[in-house]
Amino acid sequence: MSPRTAPTASRMSAEDRRQLVLDAATRAFARSGYAGTSTDAVAKEAGVSQPYVVRIFGTKLDLFLEVFTHATGRIAAAFQRVLAERPFDPDDDADWARLGDAYTELLADRDFLLVMMHGFTAGGTAEIGAAARAGMAGIFDVIRSTGCGDERAREFIAQGMLLNVMIAMQAPEHAQESASLTALITCAFGDTLPAVAAASTARQSG
Amino acid sequence: MSPRTAPTASRMSAEDRRQLVLDAATRAFARSGYAGTSTDAVAKEAGVSQPYVVRIFGTKLDLFLEVFTHATGRIAAAFQRVLAERPFDPDDDADWARLGDAYTELLADRDFLLVMMHGFTAGGTAEIGAAARAGMAGIFDVIRSTGCGDERAREFIAQGMLLNVMIAMQAPEHAQESASLTALITCAFGDTLPAVAAASTARQSG
DNA sequence: TTGACAGGTTATCACTTGATTACTTATGGT
DNA sequence: ACCATAAGTAATCAAGTGATAACCTGTCAA
Numbered sequence: 001m002s003p004r005t006a007p008t009a010s011r012m013s014a015e016d017r018r019q020l021v022l023d024a025a026t027r028a029f030a031r032s033g034y035a036g037t038s039t040d041a042v043a044k045e046a047g048v049s050q051p052y053v054v055r056i057f058g059t060k061l062d063l064f065l066e067v068f069t070h071a072t073g074r075i076a077a078a079f080q081r082v083l084a085e086r087p088f089d090p091d092d093d094a095d096w097a098r099l100g101d102a103y104t105e106l107l108a109d110r111d112f113l114l115v116m117m118h119g120f121t122a123g124g125t126a127e128i129g130a131a132a133r134a135g136m137a138g139i140f141d142v143i144r145s146t147g148c149g150d151e152r153a154r155e156f157i158a159q160g161m162l163l164n165v166m167i168a169m170q171a172p173e174h175a176q177e178s179a180s181l182t183a184l185i186t187c188a189f190g191d192t193l194p195a196v197a198a199a200s201t202a203r204q205s206g
Numbered sequence: 207m208s209p210r211t212a213p214t215a216s217r218m219s220a221e222d223r224r225q226l227v228l229d230a231a232t233r234a235f236a237r238s239g240y241a242g243t244s245t246d247a248v249a250k251e252a253g254v255s256q257p258y259v260v261r262i263f264g265t266k267l268d269l270f271l272e273v274f275t276h277a278t279g280r281i282a283a284a285f286q287r288v289l290a291e292r293p294f295d296p297d298d299d300a301d302w303a304r305l306g307d308a309y310t311e312l313l314a315d316r317d318f319l320l321v322m323m324h325g326f327t328a329g330g331t332a333e334i335g336a337a338a339r340a341g342m343a344g345i346f347d348v349i350r351s352t353g354c355g356d357e358r359a360r361e362f363i364a365q366g367m368l369l370n371v372m373i374a375m376q377a378p379e380h381a382q383e384s385a386s387l388t389a390l391i392t393c394a395f396g397d398t399l400p401a402v403a404a405a406s407t408a409r410q411s412g
Numbered sequence: 413t414t415g416a417c418a419g420g421t422t423a424t425c426a427c428t429t430g431a432t433t434a435c436t437t438a439t440g441g442t
Numbered sequence: 443a444c445c446a447t448a449a450g451t452a453a454t455c456a457a458g459t460g461a462t463a464a465c466c467t468g469t470c471a472a
Binding site for chain 3: 446
């Protein structure tokens, strides 16, 4: 509810303010999805007036599309960065572990992952559906660019979808709720578990 | 007097009407999720008045929770039915194929899967989050009951999550949009592809 | 100094939404 | 036959929604 950045007394360049609102919108949409987030909620998060949010982005749909494509872009870029570091061998488990680390990095700020999932499930809105399919295809292509083959890429992404779903349902924060849930979390997050736990507690106290 | 309205439609027992509205709500929520679906949309889908929907279920949240738990229950039951048919050998690929067929069955009426995904991503609402975690844990337990081990169960569920996401973003209906998407769909749905295609066309033609 | 423009806000609107209240009318048991 | 009860609806409401219009004001070049 309270803006992460204090309301600036002074003015900003349009570009800076736009970026600030975009970040606020990412946090807001990550929380409650497209339909569940009002432009006023975004405005409050950004510390500006609601009409200004609309004026910057045109419509709420336009704003969400921009937030969503930015989020999927960042996610794809995180993987791409790992692949660019050094040659990737699809048969080397250590290289896949490096990709897993990229995911850990994304976990630190879950908002991109959450926005992505919200966009995926909002496919019933035509424009969002199109953006979702494009975003998914883009990420698929990044993974495939390793030369690992479609099957292996699919497996990697499927694993990611499970993790995203678990995060969306706040499973890490409620790991103790049932033994089954604990087992699933342990098994699904594996090595990345410490990072997940750290992000969870930070989230609950902040 | 005052016959300003058409004669009343036929009445039903409370139990029958309740089930009818529940089914309508499943379709409506499957389309647009929790936040994106009004109680009036549910009422129109069911052919009753909006206040009646509220009166039957108390609040919109209560209604969604009932729809969601019913959906996850049906999904778990579909898998359980396969396991009950005959002994399941986790090391036999044919047995896993039988579980895949259960998923194909679920694809025929995607609404349960879509409602489930909407519930998962609506975990930000406390009650829905709790129900989501319970639903996920329940399905995990059903798969684990085969004795296949946590890892194998996780893989199966992860694959399911990817399929659900693809369906939510209406990928099968737009398979031709890009070569990448086509490849991902082909690879992800595999044997179940014919069933998916059939359901897609049926859906598009009304 | 000034004035024009970019960076904002307040006021407002038409519409939607979830929920409450009060009312109407089939239906079945006696 | 009758009426209590259950099955529904119409009317209404306060709050919230996305969007528009009108207005204000810091900042900077000339």
